[in-house]
Amino acid sequence: MTKKRSFKVAFASLVTLSIFMAGFRISTYKAPGISLENYTIEDGFQLKLIASESLLKAPVSLDFDDKGRMWVVEMINYMPNLEGIGEDEPTGKISILEDLNKDGVADHAKVFLDKLVLPRGLAHVYGGLLYVDGPKLWFVEIKNDKPGKKTLVDPVYAEGGNVEHSSNGLMMNVDNWIYNANYNFRYQLRNGKWIKEPTSARGQWGITRDNFGRLYYNNNSVNLQGDYVLPNKIIRNKYFKPTIAENKRLASNRVFPIHQTSVNRGYQEGILDDKGYLVNVTASCGPLVYRGGIFPEAYNQNAFVCVPEANLIKRNVLHFDGLQTTASQAIEGKEFIASTDEGFRPVNLFTGPDGAMYIVDMHRGIIQHKAYISQYLTEQLAAKKLDTLQNAGRILKVTSKTIKPNTVPDLSKASSTQLVALLSHPNGWLRDRSQQLLIQKKDLSVVGQLTKLTRITNSFATAIHALYVLDGLNALSFESLTELINQSKNPETIAHALGLLERFATAPRVAKMKAISTQLLAQNNETIDLYLSMSLSSWLNLSETSFLPILAEIDKKHTSQGIFQEAITSGLSGKEDVYLASMNPGDQLKKNLTLAVTNRQKKEMNPIFVAEKNDVDPRTKGLKLFRSICATCHGADGKGIQDLAPPLKDSEYINGSTKRLAAMILHGVSGPIHVNGKLYQLNNEMPALINNKEISDQDIADIIRFTQNAFAKEGKGITNEDVKKMRDKKPSGNGIFTEKQLLEGDFDK
Known part of the structure; x- marks a missing residue:
């Protein structure tokens, strides 16, 4: 049975450190007072805050070095506002966190690398650090906690898609290969050269393994996936794609939050129950097969999963049934950790050198990228002022109440x-x-x-x-x-x-x-x-x-x-x-x-032997096209710009027929137009895209899909064929639509 536990971490005093170490000065650090009273955890476990702002911001991943110190990836510019404007600024960091006074809480951070663009992963391998900066995968030597020689491992590692669908993970498996989530390649440094070879594409965010070496992962709507076999064993035939042995759904997607949930598709039937609680996962990520050795035996090789949209962490019990693996909810109706704190955004889980489980809590209000965020969720976040929860971040530690963590050895000095x-x-x-x-x-x-x-x-x-x-x-x-x-x-x-x-x-x-x-x-x-x-x-x-x-x-x-x-x-x-x-x-x-x-x-x-990089997903492509073509007049937030263009939000042209919208984009609009009951006297015509050879039917469909998701009350679909048919709906006169023609035209025939 689970039981609500109160964990209060009060950091009231100022810790002043005037220590010189390795040529740098350790700065004064004042930890904020943070309470974990609104968090529940399974009986027999305890939750402790070990790092928080101002030591770090927007953490998304971590790794431990040979001395047992945490190295944290800070994706600071992820969704800096509800419009997602400015996220490509080089503000990301990789920081080294230390506990200098040995009280179990980090009290110092120093930057190892900065000016990174949406960094997503790191791994200590081959005596250096493998990390992601923008679309590129780099390896850097470490010299006295400072970056040394850099080697470009893969220039297209995370190219394509948005940050939620870009390659990440970087996990060294027992077979001496480095595997990833959301990418169909693996890596190895051999005889001084980096080897990149195809592997099966796995998951979306985060990757983990069991003791045998099988891989586990997930995507936003699937709690837990995994392979029945070791990696790269069953893909030897390039002309055959296995469907039984890999990418298997292992567990139910049912989730049990402890409060009403604001999620992206909450308005759709079946997403929330009649009490407003989330029914199934919609943003699951960061799985961990626990192999730390300091939890009770029943927890060994359990698969824990982050569910940030519902502010909780699931525990799945893995069952190894012959050649198949399945998983079940550990305790029916209850989660391993759950909170009513809507800022609790666990995005990754790791086992530490002491055997404890470490939770990377991005701790922010917005956890949905602009390319996918719905108008419904945008309004909910704004109403709760969750869009103002920025520049926070926490690392939490889970330990057993009955089994002490291991003493962390300094492996850099081990024989x-x-x-x-x-x-x-x-x-x-x-x-x-x-x-x-x-x-x-x-x-x-x-x-x-x-x-x-x-x-x-x-x-x-x-x-x-x-x-x-x-x-x-x-x-x-x-x-x-x-x-x-x-x-x-x-x-x-x-x-x-x-x-x-x-x-x-x-x-x-x-x-x-x-x-x-x-x-x-x-x-x-x-x-x-x-x-x-x-x-x-x-x-x-x-x-x-x-x-x-x-x-x-x-x-x-x-x-x-x-x-x-x-x-x-x-x-x-x-x-x-x-x-x-x-x-x-x-x-x-x-x-x-x-x-x-x-x-x-x-x-x-x-396809894994053909694809060299991830494709840009349609909505991300639609977002980019919208910003380059439409936002100049309608605004990046779709609220319109005075004397240039009316708003898209609450517009009957967005909420109405998507085919009519396609016709407008293709042929343009001129003259005054009413939007949501208000007259807009346009000083310029809305330009037609029909003669722009660089804009395809697919591009226009992607733009419409994005606007439906971002600005429509209830999104509707459109196909490339629908767009193609609208090319023939050229209006009479000068070939540009007037309001009268838009209202009287029959576009859905």
Whole structure:
């Protein structure tokens, strides 16, 4: 059962620090008095404020360095007003927060990078910092807490879309690859060069993983999504897109706020219940599979999700049912954290070096971008004066009342032996960072210790961590991997080892690999069978006769499980015809392989192998076009400009027929016009766009979709075909509409 808890953090006194450290002066800091009394949290847990304004503004993400300090991304210019004007100004920052007096609350912040445009993510990797600035992904070396040499990793990383639909996440997975939310590429620094390769597109904002290495994410209207398989294992066939194994909805979208909610589509039926409470998530983001080790056992690998529009955080219990993962509401009708504070905007969750869960609270009134914000929500926010809640921000910390957090070690001073020991620590953050630091150290003296760890089985996946340290040290071989596969009792360790084994495929080793495959099949383990089927591509290129029968046996054993047919199709890339002709596939596999053959003939690839950057979504494009074409006269806020153009808000031309609106945009308007009962004497004609070859039917449809969302009482749709038909609705006379023609015309026929 959950129980309301009162947490009051009173910061009444001025903390004056006159300490000199590393060449900079630490400034005076006065923490504001902030109460958390209107927050509820599950029984057995406590919530503590550990950082707030004026140390930080509009935090959206964070990471911890090897010393355990927080590095926070501050997206200060996100929606600076209800019109979203000025958000492209370079005001973003990445700051280092410290707790110098060791009372558990940050008391000092220093800027590491500033003048950033809408920064969205960061990650401490390879001894430096990976971060986003505008559309670009950068890597910067860290020299005494100051930026050193910068390397441009990807110039189009976050290009396209608005900030809510731009790439973010930057999470190093156990496989030594960096994954993202809302982007179809992953990254790795190898031999001094940055590698960028396709991966499945995942989620919208935030990404996380479980101990095995499967990825989890979500989007605004889906509480939790995830993959049933490890990343990049089931997309080997460029002409086949899996639908069973990846991007699966795992849980209900039901949400249980503790107050009436102001959300973007609150006027639509079913969005709010009869009490005005949100029914399903509309802005879920920032998921975290908790791996910190200081919550009770029942909370281990639970998936927590931010729901900022309803001022709460959900807890989903993950269920690993064979090869599928599902999730359920932890406590029916109640959330892990909920608040009546409408400024509480949790947008990201992280596990810290101490095992606690850290909440990034953007703490602001407006949490919806201008491209998507409805007139309904705009009015609600203005009425509550939530648009005035700016330049705030908080970091909250969740701990158990019965289990103490870990003492935070300084990993920058840890020896290789100490780091190897931490691969067995209950805290996943320590395991993850130790893995990467061991790779960076390049200390081959610990290879023997690591090899021993690959044989153990525990709930912390220590063997998998050790395996990928050896991989990063280039200390794996065909012999060591086959020995591990033969000796390991853990199917998940074997699954990873099979994937790593494939790079050692050579003709002299075919017989040995065939024997290993036969031995593994005899274990009748679903996990092993699945990953074996996805790890034979390189071996098939050496000997079809040895390995096609292995795949056929797996198909026959698991013919009713579609995930196996997708896995086999992935592994058979380029050999679909051979298999179809010789192996008598089951119905589903035959269907998959035939589709792959057809796609190959038509040169239709899985989109992840085609897309180089994110597309601009229609409403964001509509917003940009509106501002460049329409706002000069109608105003960025749509309220009109004296003697230039009437307002769009409450205009019958916005609330009326969208086809008539398209005709107006195409052919223009002249003369006096009444809007909402008021006469406007126009000094200039509204220009026609019909002869502007740079403006397409799609562009006009996007403009209308934006105006319907932003200014109409109830938005209506329009198609490109509708716009095209309006090109023929040229008015008589000089070809520009008058008010009389607009009112009398029949545009919907």
